[in-house]
Amino acid sequence: MRFMNADADPSAPRIRKLTLAVDEGRCTLRWLWPEQLEAVYIERVELNRINDERESEDPISEGSHSGDHALSTHTQGKLKLYTREEYKANNGYTDRITGFGAIQYTVYACLMQEHGPVLIRQQDEENQGIASAGKADIRFAIRYKSGFFQKRKTVFITVTAEVPVPKEALCYVRKQGGVPLSREDGTVYPFVSDFAPGRNEMPSVEVAKDDYVRLFFTDGPKYGAAYRLISD
Known part of the structure; x- marks a missing residue:
């Protein structure tokens, strides 16, 4: 799995206006899809289990060339592929949440390239939200x-x-x-x-x-x- 910093390519698709709604142990995510995008990857991270000192930081600029689009292989949580057709059929994306703690969801725009999917990492955090599973x-x-x-x-x-x-x-x-x-x-x-x-x-x-x-x-x-x- 590779990542690309959206700032490295202004034309890269971005997820906008992600919202979360929690009801009876289920969290429903909805967002605005870019026109050209057919799939996303959804990342789920349980915040109460996070070590704030991540195992690594994104090496997105040092030693990279302008042609490699600042690609990184670092991931932080569980990633799930979700298509635009699934989103339409289910009116969003729904995940079950139980127990204590908070869950951070990040929806990454996904570009299918020759060497595999490339996920767009956004700095504006419009593709990110936090849901409470109970405090x-x-x-x-x-x-x-x-x-x-x-x-x-x-x-x-x-x-x-x-x-x-x-x-x-x-x-x-x-x-x-x-x-x-x-x-x-x-x-x-x-x-x-x-x-x-x-x-x-x-x-x-x-x-x-x-x-x-x-x-x-x-x-x-x-x-x-x-x-x-x-x-x-």
Whole structure:
């Protein structure tokens, strides 16, 4: 399977206005087809299982020549061929979704060439959408301990998750003088290990006596579609 960056060929067909509708465990995708396109490939990626550090990035420009249309062999999820005739017969594309988490769908325009199909990778993301299969709860509790005359205090963070959660999904934010209100309202710190289902006791952290911390998603739209973050 090969990919072509749409920016490398302005005449390449593009998928437009992808919409997702979820009803009773089924997700229906609909989009606008380019006139010349007879088939697409649909990619399904379960976001709650993604490692944000993908196994590779697209080598689409370095070392390539203008005649090779920036082709890449990298894929990210499960790909399924879907024809225009199937789309018409089914009034879209329907996929079953169950359990917890979010699913990212990407519809790639497909060009049939001599050496096999070439998929068009779009930068505008009009061919991409996220559906929720049900949110899993992540509960967190923060406790402080300090001596009366000490200038610093110890922070104890407990995270209780319904399902496995990658460390990239969460961060904690430290703010002087009050509890942070958002990810941008203070200094951001990452977690160093994934969260297992059940209770997770984080290593204690020392902060100044007037500092406070709170947990947030690193990417609200992405991880907020898969989890609910609840303060105990």
